[in-house]
Amino acid sequence: MTVESVQPEASVAPTELREPPLAGGAVPVFGHGLQLVRDPLDFMSSLRAHGDIVRLRLGPKTVYAVTTPELTGALALSPDFKIDGPVWESLVGLLGEEGVATANGPRHRRQRRTIQPAFRMDAIPGYGPIMEEEAHALTERWRPGAPIDCTSESFRVAVRMAARCLLRGEFMDERAERLSTDLATVFRGMYRRMVVPLGPLYKLPFPANREFNRALADLHLLVDEIVAERRASGQKPDDLLTALLEAKDDNGDPIGEQEIHDQVVAIITPGAETIASTIMWLLQALAEHPEHAEKVRAEVESVTGGRPVGFEHVRSLRHTNNVILEAIRLRPAVWILTRRATADTALGEYRIPAGADIIYSPYAIQRDARSYDRHLDFDPDRWLPERAGEVPKYAMSPFSVGNRKCPSDHFSMAQLSLITAAITAKYRFEPAEDCDDSVRVGITLRPDNLRLRPLPW
Numbered sequence: 001m002t003v004e005s006v007q008p009e010a011s012v013a014p015t016e017l018r019e020p021p022l023a024g025g026a027v028p029v030f031g032h033g034l035q036l037v038r039d040p041l042d043f044m045s046s047l048r049a050h051g052d053i054v055r056l057r058l059g060p061k062t063v064y065a066v067t068t069p070e071l072t073g074a075l076a077l078s079p080d081f082k083i084d085g086p087v088w089e090s091l092v093g094l095l096g097e098e099g100v101a102t103a104n105g106p107r108h109r110r111q112r113r114t115i116q117p118a119f120r121m122d123a124i125p126g127y128g129p130i131m132e133e134e135a136h137a138l139t140e141r142w143r144p145g146a147p148i149d150c151t152s153e154s155f156r157v158a159v160r161m162a163a164r165c166l167l168r169g170e171f172m173d174e175r176a177e178r179l180s181t182d183l184a185t186v187f188r189g190m191y192r193r194m195v196v197p198l199g200p201l202y203k204l205p206f207p208a209n210r211e212f213n214r215a216l217a218d219l220h221l222l223v224d225e226i227v228a229e230r231r232a233s234g235q236k237p238d239d240l241l242t243a244l245l246e247a248k249d250d251n252g253d254p255i256g257e258q259e260i261h262d263q264v265v266a267i268i269t270p271g272a273e274t275i276a277s278t279i280m281w282l283l284q285a286l287a288e289h290p291e292h293a294e295k296v297r298a299e300v301e302s303v304t305g306g307r308p309v310g311f312e313h314v315r316s317l318r319h320t321n322n323v324i325l326e327a328i329r330l331r332p333a334v335w336i337l338t339r340r341a342t343a344d345t346a347l348g349e350y351r352i353p354a355g356a357d358i359i360y361s362p363y364a365i366q367r368d369a370r371s372y373d374r375h376l377d378f379d380p381d382r383w384l385p386e387r388a389g390e391v392p393k394y395a396m397s398p399f400s401v402g403n404r405k406c407p408s409d410h411f412s413m414a415q416l417s418l419i420t421a422a423i424t425a426k427y428r429f430e431p432a433e434d435c436d437d438s439v440r441v442g443i444t445l446r447p448d449n450l451r452l453r454p455l456p457w
């Protein structure tokens with residue numbers, strides 16, 4: 001994977017640049033804040049009607065929202081914007097400032113060089129046996145007809161795969177449970193702090209604040225345990241954890257303890273949260289669209305000849321991959337991203353002042369009727385080669401583009417393909433009585449309480 005760094009073409013002279021219009025619907029004091037809090041997905045999806053870039057008033061703050069695929073691509077590729085702003089500020093509370101997901105500038109470039117080899121296309125087959133084992137183990141835990149709690153099952157397999165492949169961590173079950181529970185609490189609290197920034201109130205000893213602090217402390221403890229265990233073992237397997245422990249800074253000196261810690265947090269937490277949420281949405285899609293579940297089952301059977309699906313089959317599972325893409329299009333785990341302008345600059349024909357906070361929503365972009373025919377339909381065939389070309393550039397960038405692009409796109413797609421193929425070969429799914437698949441909006445999107453019954457074909 002290459003880390004792109006492409007400058008957008010400066011097509012408009014600075015004097016012709018315009019200030020983005022203010023989006024409609026702002027009310028005194030709160031501005032657009034109430035709409036954003038009440039229904040963030042709907043609100044973000046409504047903004048393109050007001051302009052390609054619009055200004056939002058969030059209390060006393062002005063935030064710029066980018067609404068077109070082309071301009072979100074230009075934003076992600078421009079060197080005039082860095083990772084910062086409201087989502088970043090809440091992420092720093094979890095990830096620290098020294099890990100790859102939150103660092104900027106030379107430190108970030110150095111960290112990408114350290115982690116990149118573990119995610120390169122040619123490294124992925126090495127993870128094949130672990131991915132296969134975990135995908136099949138998941139289906140073996142389920143009993144036909146007995147409801148499964150998709151949240152904990154999805155987290156469990158996501159944490160185990162990431163930890164076993166990248167950190168060579170064994171015995172991750174108890175830790176997967178802890179990570180899953182901690183992350184749910186922390187991500188919920190972070191989102192609340194982002195949309196309702198009440199500062200000092202979050203320091204008061206209310207039960208919700210205490211629970212947030214406890215979960216955050218446990219997450220960091222868990223990472224310290226993983227690092228300490230590796231050091232105590234004296235082993236240096238060829239994996240990402242060894243690369244992180246052995247990394248040197250630009251002067252050739254070992255990197256500090258805080259950076260090692262933040263790096264592990266920055267890799268394991270986004271890895272677990274995003275994959276787990278995507279597995280939940282895939283399970284939900286398979287239950288909601290039995291015709292596609294059946295098509296996936298038939299494809300897996302024809303590709304494997306009825307044998308257990310393996311890593312070598314992944315590339316041939318075309319419909320399965322299209323189902324995954326379509327699930328990610330409609331329910332992208334990462335639904336909102338932020339940047340901050342580092343200089344007075346331009347995006348399209350608009351002037352963006354230095355220091356401006358920018359937000360955009362992959363959810364809104366990937367559901368836009370201007371980019372997709374029957375935009376809300378679940379239609380995996382839109383990803384067939386003969387139709388995929390109709391999708392405008394950057395209208396489907398769930399892993400983002402540019403120098404902050406997710407390093408894990410191939411790794412993620414391989415895991416998701418194997419999991420989808422393994423579970424669908426064995427089961428179809430029906431909602432259990434207490435299933436609630438409404439969208440829970442937090443830093444990521446996930447179903448509120450997805451409970452499904454696996455049924456044999």
Ligand code: HEM
Pocket residue numbers: 083100101102112162266267268270271272274275278332333334337338398399400403404405406407408411412
């Ligand atoms: C960054 C999405 C899985 C590790 C990102 C970004 C997106 C993304 C959109 C860019 C954020 C930005 O532009 O501000 C996803 C999705 C996933 C996924 C949709 C799965 C469906 C993973 C996994 C890992 C991972 C499995 C690790 C095991 C990271 C890291 C970054 C990142 C470390 C920060 C990169 C940087 O800032 O240089 N991800 N991700 N992601 N992702 Fe993922």
